[in-house]
Amino acid sequence: MLRGGTLxxxxxxxxxxxxxxxxxxxxxxxxxxxxxIQTVDFFSPIVDDPHTFGAIAAANSMSxxxxxxxxVSLALNIAAFPSDLPVEILVAILEGGAAxxxxxxxxxAGGHTVDDPEPKYGLCVTGFAHPDRVWTKGGATPGDTxxxxxxxxxxxxxxxxxxxxxxxxxxRAAIDSMLTLNRAAAxxxxxxxxxxxxxxxxxxxxxxxxxxxxxxGVAFDVEAASVPLLPGARAYAAAGHRAGGLGRNRxxxxxxxxxxxxxAGVPEDLEALLWDPQTSGGLLLSVAADRLSAMMDAFxxxxxxxxxxxxxxxxxxxxxx
Numbered sequence: 001m002l003r004g005g006t007l008x009x010x011x012x013x014x015x016x017x018x019x020x021x022x023x024x025x026x027x028x029x030x031x032x033x034x035x036x037i038q039t040v041d042f043f044s045p046i047v048d049d050p051h052t053f054g055a056i057a058a059a060n061s062m063s064x065x066x067x068x069x070x071x072v073s074l075a076l077n078i079a080a081f082p083s084d085l086p087v088e089i090l091v092a093i094l095e096g097g098a099a100x101x102x103x104x105x106x107x108x109a110g111g112h113t114v115d116d117p118e119p120k121y122g123l124c125v126t127g128f129a130h131p132d133r134v135w136t137k138g139g140a141t142p143g144d145t146x147x148x149x150x151x152x153x154x155x156x157x158x159x160x161x162x163x164x165x166x167x168x169x170x171x172r173a174a175i176d177s178m179l180t181l182n183r184a185a186a187x188x189x190x191x192x193x194x195x196x197x198x199x200x201x202x203x204x205x206x207x208x209x210x211x212x213x214x215x216x217g218v219a220f221d222v223e224a225a226s227v228p229l230l231p232g233a234r235a236y237a238a239a240g241h242r243a244g245g246l247g248r249n250r251x252x253x254x255x256x257x258x259x260x261x262x263x264a265g266v267p268e269d270l271e272a273l274l275w276d277p278q279t280s281g282g283l284l285l286s287v288a289a290d291r292l293s294a295m296m297d298a299f300x301x302x303x304x305x306x307x308x309x310x311x312x313x314x315x316x317x318x319x320x321x
Contacts, residue, residue: 016131017068023136023215024064024198025127035131039064041201042078042122046158046279047175050089054096054121056178060201060280061123062104066186067199067283069135070127072104077111080120093121104181139196140216140286144312147194147295149185149305150177150282152205153233153273160232160241170232177230178280185283188302192295195288200281204249206274208284209310209318210259216286219315222274224266226309229273237276238269245277262320274320286312 011018016035017027025039041061045053062072077097081090090113098108101123111124157174160166182199189197196216198208205227213220254260262271282305287295292308299306 016134017136024067027068027134029131033130035129035134037065037068037070037127037129037134038125040078040122040124042120043279044118044120047161050092051096052175052179054093055100056175056280057121058097058100058123059179059181062101062125063182063199063201063280065125065127066182067135067197068129069133069186069190069197070129072101072106072125072127074126075101075106075108075123077108077113078122078124079111079113080116080118081113082117082119083115085119093119097121097123100179100181104183133190135194135197136215137196137198137212138215140212140218140312141195141288142218142312142314143289144195144286145289145292145308146209146220146222146310146312147285147287148200148205148228148282148307148309149182149285149299150180150200151228151230151305152200152276152278152281153230154178154279154281155204155243155246155276156233156236156241156273157230158279159243160236160239163241165239165241166236167232170230173231182283184302185299185304188298188304189283189285189295191298192287192291194285194295196286198284200278200284202245202277203253204246204275204277205284206260206318206320207249207253210253210257212284212286213316213318214259217316219313220310220318221313222310222318222320224270224274224320226307227274228305228307233273234269237272242272243277246272246275249275249277258317260318260320266320271320
């Protein structure tokens with residue numbers, strides 16, 4: 001994404017969220033009581049089964065809509081596929097994606113495929129919301145509690161899978177997490193209302209926390225021991241099964257920009273997981289103190305996970321203890 005260049009200076013009176021704010025998705029006003037939310041994402045396979053890969057990629061693509069408080073309506077396929085592989089594999093990928101979009105209450109209406117040596121798949125997704133109920137990364141307020149709706153660790157588990165070092169039960173738990181839509185969590189959160197929200201994907205938990213803190217002009221204090229982890233994830237991190245993006249996240253947000261400080265008492269393998277790039281991760285919400293109990297009750301009633309992992313205060317950056 002271009003930042004601060006020519007594209008970022010061109011806007012439109014109905015573009016409420018765009019390049020200038022670098023949020024999870026673009027928001028365009030359709031009418032006084034309706035906005036369109038649009039996002040796009042795609043990536044190469046992280047699991048062997050093509051149908052499962054398609055479903056995970058679709059869930060990941062739709063996550064940005066939920067992170068903005070919207071509902072999914074329409075999706076277009078984006079696929080790259082080698083000409084020397086059986087077309088049945090591509091069909092299975094597309095079927096997996098379509099099934100996951102249908103689960104979200106939306107529809108897939110075509111798309112575009114190109115010839116590429118490495119398969120890739122994702123969606124361009126359109127959703128809708130009321131303009132007064134759009135969530136952004138900014139808005140976290142001192143006194144808020146930080147709430148996460150899914151365990152982390154998909155990056156290290158899938159890396160261990162690629163190296164044939166993963167326990168099948170751990171792989172199944174990671175796949176189930178990635179296949180779980182953020183729809184139920186978003187609907188539950190919407191009944192109460194967060195001050196800010198984002199979803200956890202490639203920048204890892206700490207990278208997305210840093211972005212949210214910067215957008216809100218506040219400081220975050222995170223309890224590392226309170227962060228939920230996928231089964232086996234910590235053991236894989238300790239054994240060195242780490243995706244390349246993990247180190248890049250730490251280099252950028254901790255070393256280059258200095259926006260994240262990790263205390264000496266945080267074990268190295270646990271810190272690594274906090275930088276682990278996630279696929280179809282959970283929602284990260286900043287919730288006002290007087291709404292926290294109602295928010296947690298709403299998640300419980302919806303059958304969605306929810307863990308309080310930290311707090312918001314005046315200041316800047318993210319401190320992990």
